[in-house]
Amino acid sequence: MTDxxxxxxxxxxxxxxxxxxxxxxxKLKKSELKDLLHDELPDLMxxxxxQAALDSLMDSLDTDGDAECNFQEFMTFISVVTxxxxxxxxxxxx
Amino acid sequence: MTDxxxxxxxxxxxxxxxxxxxxxxxKLKKSELKDLLHDELPDLMxxxxxQAALDSLMDSLDTDGDAECNFQEFMTFISVVTxxxxxxxxxxxx
Numbered sequence: 503m504t505d506x507x508x509x510x511x512x513x514x515x516x517x518x519x520x521x522x523x524x525x526x527x528x529k530l531k532k533s534e535l536k537d538l539l540h541d542e543l544p545d546l547m548x549x550x551x552x553q554a555a556l557d558s559l560m561d562s563l564d565t566d567g568d569a570e571c572n573f574q575e576f577m578t579f580i581s582v583v584t585x586x587x588x589x590x591x592x593x594x595x596x
Numbered sequence: 597m598t599d600x601x602x603x604x605x606x607x608x609x610x611x612x613x614x615x616x617x618x619x620x621x622x623k624l625k626k627s628e629l630k631d632l633l634h635d636e637l638p639d640l641m642x643x644x645x646x647q648a649a650l651d652s653l654m655d656s657l658d659t660d661g662d663a664e665c666n667f668q669e670f671m672t673f674i675s676v677v678t679x680x681x682x683x684x685x686x687x688x689x690x
Contacts (some may be wrong), residue, residue, distance in 0.1 A: 506610045506636040509603035510678045514685070530688055532614045533627040537629055573682045582673045584604045588667045591608070 506570055517576050529570035530558050546583065601631065609635055611670050623664035624655050 503511065520538040521530050536556055539547045547549065549558055563575045571579075597605065604683055614622050615626045623650040624632065630650055633641045665673075 504636045504638070505606050506674075507639070508605040509610075510674065512599050512603040512680065513678060514682055516603075517682075542598045544598070545601070573686075574679050577675045577679050577682075580600075581606065581675045584607060585668050585671055588603065588608055588611075588671075592667075 513577070514573075517573055521573075526570060528574050529568075530576065531570050532556070535560060535563075535571050543583075544577060607671070607674060608667075610669055615667075620664060623666050624660075624663050624670065627655060628663055629657075637677075638677070 512591070516538065517530070518527075520534040521527055522535055525531055539550065539556075550559055555590050560571065563571050565578075566574055588595075610632065611624070612621075613622055614628040617628055619625055633644065633650075644653055654663075654665065657665050657673050659672075660666070661670055
């Protein structure tokens with residue numbers, strides 16, 4: 503696989519590792535999302551440091567309102583964070 | 597870095613590797629997009645095998661209509677492909 507293909511596969515694998523722990527194995531419940539963010543995005547999680555901030559993040563991700571985060575909602579979140587990183591580094595380099 | 601952070605960084609790096617070749621270094625022109633797809637997503641590219649299909653893909657990615665693909669548009673494309681992969685493997689496992 504190319505590096506890009508491996509990256510896409512890794513995002514799928516990381517989601518699944520947490521989503522299949524409890525309940526619906528294709529969705530992240532709030533505790534699974536919290537564990538994923540803590541373990542896999544620790545630098546970002548430093549800015550989501552209280553329960554209210556996590557609740558707010560979960561609400562913004564949960565576009566279909568079922569109180570869980572499906573893969574499409576998770577992928578949208580990863581995209582937004584990656585685009586923000588791009589904007590940051592783009593401005594750094596210009 | 598965690599595997600997820602490395603994956604997000606890789607997507608940024610792959611985009612930049614092609615976008616900075618010619619013209620606006622923060623956007624993919626059609627020839628750069630074509631090279632990226634051929635080299636980095638060869639399995640997918642097997643389904644985009646003529647100029648008309650590439651033109652159609654570029655048009656669908658280019659949501660701001662400037663005939664180039666910026667990082668946000670590229671990230672949306674990567675998201676859609678990854679979500680499609682997830683749906684495919686999800687159905688395989690169920």
